[in-house]
Amino acid sequence: MCLAIPGRILSVSGDDPITRIGRVDFGGIVKEINLAYVPEATPGNHVLVHVGFAITVIDELEAASVFEYLREIGELTEGAEVK
Amino acid sequence: MKFRDEYRDPTAARHLAAAIAGTVTKPWTLMEVCGGQTHAIVRFGIDELLPKMVTLVHGPGCPVCVTPLEYIDKAIEIAGHSEVILCSYGDMLRVPGSSGDLLSAKALGGDIRIVYSPLDALVIARAQPSREVVFFAVGFETTAPANAMAAYHAKREGITNFSMLVSHVLVPPAMRSILASPDNRIHGFLAAGHVCTIMGYEEYEPIAVQYRVPIVVTGFEPLDILEGIYLCVLQLEAGRAIVENQYSRSVRRDGNRQAKAVMREVFRVIPRRWRGIGDIAESGLGLAEAYADFDAERRFGPVRTAVDEQGVCISGNVLRGRSKPTDCPAFGTRCTPEQPLGVTMVSSEGTCAAYYRYRSANAGSGN
Numbered sequence: 001m002c003l004a005i006p007g008r009i010l011s012v013s014g015d016d017p018i019t020r021i022g023r024v025d026f027g028g029i030v031k032e033i034n035l036a037y038v039p040e041a042t043p044g045n046h047v048l049v050h051v052g053f054a055i056t057v058i059d060e061l062e063a064a065s066v067f068e069y070l071r072e073i074g075e076l077t078e079g080a081e082v083k
Numbered sequence: 084m085k086f087r088d089e090y091r092d093p094t095a096a097r098h099l100a101a102a103i104a105g106t107v108t109k110p111w112t113l114m115e116v117c118g119g120q121t122h123a124i125v126r127f128g129i130d131e132l133l134p135k136m137v138t139l140v141h142g143p144g145c146p147v148c149v150t151p152l153e154y155i156d157k158a159i160e161i162a163g164h165s166e167v168i169l170c171s172y173g174d175m176l177r178v179p180g181s182s183g184d185l186l187s188a189k190a191l192g193g194d195i196r197i198v199y200s201p202l203d204a205l206v207i208a209r210a211q212p213s214r215e216v217v218f219f220a221v222g223f224e225t226t227a228p229a230n231a232m233a234a235y236h237a238k239r240e241g242i243t244n245f246s247m248l249v250s251h252v253l254v255p256p257a258m259r260s261i262l263a264s265p266d267n268r269i270h271g272f273l274a275a276g277h278v279c280t281i282m283g284y285e286e287y288e289p290i291a292v293q294y295r296v297p298i299v300v301t302g303f304e305p306l307d308i309l310e311g312i313y314l315c316v317l318q319l320e321a322g323r324a325i326v327e328n329q330y331s332r333s334v335r336r337d338g339n340r341q342a343k344a345v346m347r348e349v350f351r352v353i354p355r356r357w358r359g360i361g362d363i364a365e366s367g368l369g370l371a372e373a374y375a376d377f378d379a380e381r382r383f384g385p386v387r388t389a390v391d392e393q394g395v396c397i398s399g400n401v402l403r404g405r406s407k408p409t410d411c412p413a414f415g416t417r418c419t420p421e422q423p424l425g426v427t428m429v430s431s432e433g434t435c436a437a438y439y440r441y442r443s444a445n446a447g448s449g450n
Contacts, residue, residue: 001146001174001432002119002225002277003303004333006086018232027084034202037228037342046086048280048333051172051229052200055342056280056333058086063332066306070095073102073313 004048011043090304099309100132110136111319112268114404117275118145118432119303125437127305140404143257144275146222147174147430149357153389154250155180158219161383162193170204171219173197178429201233208245217379220247225277227251228342231349234377246379249369252355254278255286256366262294271315273301276330283338287326295324302330349374359399396425401434408435
């Protein structure tokens, strides 16, 4: 039930912070999403959406950190195998 | 889909599994809190990638499962009023009450509608002012800001034909309850990434210290979960117990400030009974006094506490991580998603449903 789906904001409409709406693209399916909880969000941002609300703007730098970490781990495990 | 598919890469998953295997020297038992994580673990076979010394047990994080029986009964009762339109998330419709579920109440003529968002219930209330629209507000902290916003809008717009039957639950008190139990066997937690997206993780820091358990805020994709397990095991092997944030692309330490502000405005913390588990102090949310006019219990009478459920179902132990679904004599035979005996088989995120779908010998094709 706590599922949240990533999507990309195409456009934003509305001036009232609590009714601001974004058109969000989920891999080809576009839905209108409430942006009240992500006032910093702008078109082009990726957001996680839960029951019609964007709950966070995905931090793209942090998103890559898993893979940097993996590269380090990859080296470590390969090193271990050589021994 | 960007920010999803890349976290399902099998080669990277094998690297992480190898790193976990190379780290572990002692047996450890970890609990993933969230039903969404349980589902991913069983679906992608993450538990089967792990060394034998790492055991995953599944936690209580399925709000549909822990919503008390008496709230289901109350929702069915409210839906029986001819002027009422009862709106609910689809997951709740097949959850058994003491006699029947919302789906059968709908079949008997109740005007029960599945909504995707709580704001959809408000749209119905605006469009049909002569009807009483009641939204069945369940969920953990992830869903609370969305549900709170429905009440916030209703108050702001003066919508008088809208109310909410609120059965919200909070994760940290449930974790404390599990850790404080004399037979606790959990060494570390994977905390629920979307709950923490809303709340942040400051409130987990005293739990890690008090009970000396590592808590790793973890996402929902296979690489997230494997990295969460790896970070947790690294801490355990080093004798450390702190809160770490694996899911940093979504979670900040102080969470979502706007969402927490609306939650604080609309809700207050109350004691809550968890189905299958029992009463847990300060573990729920109810409407704040300023929003009492939108409380369905004020309009339709209070929820009466039901008697404890009896029978063969072991969902209470499954929800606490004490039993696996396969420990149950009824699993997959007398109890299936089509004919469920208990909540953990009903909800699509319930642990029994996940095992049935992906593990049982007579499971469907799954995906």
